[in-house]
Amino acid sequence: MSMNNKQRHAEVVGAGFAGLTSAVALARRGWSVRVHEQGSQLREQGAGILLWQNSLRVLEDLGLIDEIYAGSMTPHAYETRMQNQTVSVEPLTDVWWRTMTRPFLHNTLATAAQREGVEIVTSSEVVGATPSGSITLASGETVEADLVIGADGVGSAVRTSLNIPHERQMSRDGITRFLVPRRKADLQKLEPDTDWDNMIDFWNLDPRVLRVLYTPANDDVLYLALMAPVDDVEGTEVPINLDVWTSIHPQLAPVLEETLKVEGKYFRYQTTRLDYWVDGRIALVGDAANAMCPALAQGGGCAMMNAFTLVEAATAASASEIPEALIAWEAIERPYTDRCQTRSQNYADTRGMSQGNQFQGEVMETMIYNPTDPNRGHLSVKGGLA
Ligand SMILES: Cc1cc2nc3c(=O)[nH]c(=O)nc-3n(C[C@H](O)[C@H](O)[C@H](O)COP(=O)(O)OP(=O)(O)OC[C@H]3O[C@@H](n4cnc5c(N)ncnc54)[C@H](O)[C@@H]3O)c2cc1C
Known part of the structure; x- marks a missing residue:
């Protein structure tokens, strides 16, 4: 933990997997953190989720992996059938993966955030943000922070208020x-x-x-x-x-x-691509920045790994250097997510997962990425797969 960061404050918009992951990581690194959730309760509405190595490494770093193991499993294999004929059975023993329910993962992260002293405010809708690091709530109140994380999902109000150009592709x-x-x-x-x-x-x-x-x-x-x-x-x-x-x-x-x-x-499902993820002291993560088709089961994984690396980058910078640090973070981390989005979109367009044996080669790049490895920025695609 850097002593310089003790007094720094972050406002996080959205208590989904991206927002809660960043909140836990920030609190563990000495930041004061407030999370705004527009819903009246903390809850995750989806059903189940598959997590790969990239997000499991994050959970491990945050000290949550034992809790995750207690309520999740690794299936024996990934089997693909076409018209009920088995096409492939991939044991996936070389990669770390777990399946679980979304409420379980969400509850694990929310409980950890509260344990770490994060302030979580429900029924708190954020309606605007400025690059200087302020957010405006639906109540009209404006608050300032050293860092604002827009983790408010695919319809992001933070993104809209910053006028970040983006395109949306519906599947x-x-x-x-x-x-x-x-x-x-x-x-x-x-x-x-x-x-x-x-x-x-x-x-x-x-x-x-x-x-x-x-x-x-x-x-x-x-x-x-x-x-x-x-x-x-x-x-x-x-x-x-x-x-x-x-x-x-x-x-x-x-x-x-x-x-x-x-x-x-x-x-x-849909793919959302932004011209940029960072504007001044504001960074977008998760579906707010890069919603993707679920073919490779990576939207949540990318949300968690990008939330984690964003916190690492902001923590390593001095308060005045945060805007530059966020730009550098996007330059290093974004290509992995962009490629994952493109591959997932391609699978959705072609329904190519139906051919079986798809969890191979460069497709695995983002799943096996290690966001907790300080040298990860030096990994080429090939190096990352070695
Ligand atoms: C069918 C399907 C299957 C999937 N399967 C997988 C999988 O197996 N593995 C995987 O890794 N990913 C999967 N994903 C992707 C994954 O679900 C998402 O990428 C992930 O949940 C995004 O998390 P998030 O925190 O960015 O956004 P969200 O979960 O959308 O959270 C955003 C939060 O912000 C709050 N909010 C919104 N606006 C405001 C506001 N203005 N003010 C305050 N709060 C606000 C919302 O209420 C919400 O709580 C799947 C997606 C789909 C559609």
Whole structure:
């Protein structure tokens, strides 16, 4: 911890994975930190999440890895099926990965932030920000900080108020996500030879595109993500059209039925690219800066690793040097996220994950990136994969 940073103050906008990760990291490095969350409660609305090495390294550095292990799992393998024929079974033993529920990850980060003395203010909507390091709340109050982190998600008000040029690309597909009981015994009765502790990517492209991503999140909970094209009225219905989904994926009937008992929302995914992530004392992270298609399961991972490295860069600088430090941070870190976004977008456009054996070579670059390695800026793509 740098003694120079003791009196420094950060305002963080948004209590999602990006905002909470940066808040914990800042507090652990001696900053005073306040997080503004527009919601009336601290909660994560999504279902499950897969984290790769990049974000697990961050959680390890923040002292949270034991807690994460207690409520997560590593599936036996990533299996890809096309029209229910197995295309590939990738054990992914060379890479660190865990699956878990989003509420669990969110709660772990929020609890850690509170433990570290972060002030989290709910029902606190931020409506504007200036490069000098001020934010304006919906109440009209304006507050100043040495560093402002805009982690307010894909519709970022911080980004809008700074007029940062950006483009948005909507995907042709979307996903409805659920957390349901595993019901492993019932699934085993229907398909005894299947390893139901695998993560299984059930693709179906003919006669219609209906994909189920089956992800065990822990011993008890299954994360189901049901993908259908935006223009498929039946496929995008919530509650799901059970007849349609079970006619294509009959072996999943027990868990598809369970989705009718819980809330779900169809979500069309998108890619957001900004001309720049940094303006003066303000830096954008997470979906506010780089929302991406979920093909490679990396949006949250990039959010957490960029939040972490941003805090490292700002902490290493003196208060007056922060704007320059943020520019340097973006120059080093952004290319990894940009390439990951492009690859994820490409997979979404081509539905290329359906071919199996996709977790190989340069695709793995960002997943295996180590944001806690002080020498990471020197890694070339090739070096990073060595
Ligand atoms: C279908 C799908 C599957 C995915 N699967 C994975 C996966 O397996 N692995 C992975 O790593 N990533 C995955 N992602 C991506 C990941 O979910 C996101 O990238 C990540 O949640 C973004 O976190 P964030 O903190 O940037 O934004 P958010 O989670 O959107 O958090 C933003 C927070 O800011 C608050 N807020 C917004 N505006 C304001 C305001 N003006 N003032 C105050 N507060 C505000 C919001 O209420 C919210 O709490 C997936 C995404 C999708 C769509």
